[in-house]
Amino acid sequence: MRGVVSSKLEPFLDQVNEVMANARAQGIGYTPELTREGLNNLAGLMAKGPEIASVTDVLMPDYEAAIxxxxxxxxxxxxxxxxxxxxxxGHMCGSVELYDPISRELAQQCQAIVLCIEYRLAPEFPYPMGLNDCQYLLENYRQLLVEHNHNDVLYIAGDSAGGAICTNLVMNNNQRGDIKIDKQILIYPSVDYTMSFDSYQENGSGFLLETAKVEWYFEQYFHSEQDIDQAAQSASALFGTFNDRMPETLVITAGCDPLRDEGNAYAEKLAQHGVKVKHHQFNDMIHAYMLINDLVQDEYQQTFKLIKDFTA
Known part of the structure; x- marks a missing residue:
């Protein structure tokens, strides 16, 4: 069923849809440059995060790239x-700087030391290079915290493609057992690169993120693979191995999101395998609502309340 969007978002979506229609009429296609510019423009609709006692930038130690x-x-x-x-x-856009307000809120609300990584992006660095960057951080984050007072509790969090990275890390490390992830926090996560759920058709146009754009994102992400379909299947956390050793998980979905159904399915599959899971859906929100928080301040704060309670 197609979602019914909040009236708070209607003027914004009208403007976005007009711009997109004009671009299509002029034959302007997707490019990494325009896509990155478009996402960065949302920064004007993001409230600044809280002041944090210590904010520092460091490079990952002994790594193949300067991350x-x-x-x-x-x-x-x-x-x-x-x-x-x-x-x-979408594995192509976003940055530590754009997400700085969200990182600050996570640190404040969870009372945790937050590390946000500038992982490499497609198409210049296709799958699995960005994921490998994040895996390296998971394995070596303690080396970055020698001057910080931390305990052994570890959370991971991400939205959209960041949620995909979280679930990929859980999937890839599930059998190893040497890295204990205590909790994962997923906000409208991408867990099915095959795009097999009905919400891609039901919510696939008019709600900022469109199905055709998602498909293009994934083509860029997997473009170096000889068999993109096979790569998409094997990289989809929803189709990986589930068991009760997976971390307790909070899943937050949006009712007007093409990715809605796969997020719901991931939560259901966790529960079926004995994993503690909490799931909340904002029925009238769209994908990426966290990046336009000036327009949806109540839902933004409710999201962090859910996260705070989950990590308490």
């Missing part, structure tokens, strides 16, 4: 959990 990680410590005098934050953007 920046921003560390947010809300209480340097306390021994805090660690939260690895993976930003969204």
């Amino acid at each position: 920046n990680v921003r560390i947010y410590n809300p209480a340097p005098d306390k021994k805090l959990p660690v939260l690895l934050h993976f930003h969204g953007g």
Whole structure:
């Protein structure tokens, strides 16, 4: 069933849909440059995050590339959990800077040391290069925190493609057992690269993120693979191995999102395998509502309330 969007978002969507229609009429297609510019333009609709006691930028140690990680410590005098934050953007867009307000809120609300990584983006760095960056951070984040007072509790969090990264890390590390992820926080996550659910048709136009755009994102992400369909299937966390060793999970979905159904299915599958899971859907929200929080302040704060309660 197609979602019914909040009246708070209607003027914004009218403007976006007009711009998109004009671009199509002029034959302007998708490009990485225009897509990145479009996402970065949403920064004008994002409220600044809270002041954090310590914010520092460091490079990942002993790594094949110069990858920046921003560390947010809300209480340097306390021994805090660690939260690895993976930003969204279709594996092609987004940045530590764009997501700075969300990283700050996560640090403040969860009372955790947040690390947000500038992982490499497609199409210049296709799958699995960005994911490998995040895996390396998962394995080595303690080396970045030698001057920070932290405990052994570990959370991971991400929205959209960042949610995909979280679930990929869980899937890839599920059998190893040497890295304990205590909780994962997923906001409208991408967990099915095959795009097999009905919400891609029901919510696939008019709600900012459109099905054709998602398909293009995935083509860029997997473009170096000889068999894109096979790569998409094997990389989809929804089709991976589930068991009761997976971390307790919070899943937040949006009712007017093409990715709605796969997020719901992931939550249901976790529960079926004995994993503790909490799921909340904002029925009248769209994909990426966290990046336009000036328009949906109540839902933005409700989202962080859910996260705060989950990590308490």
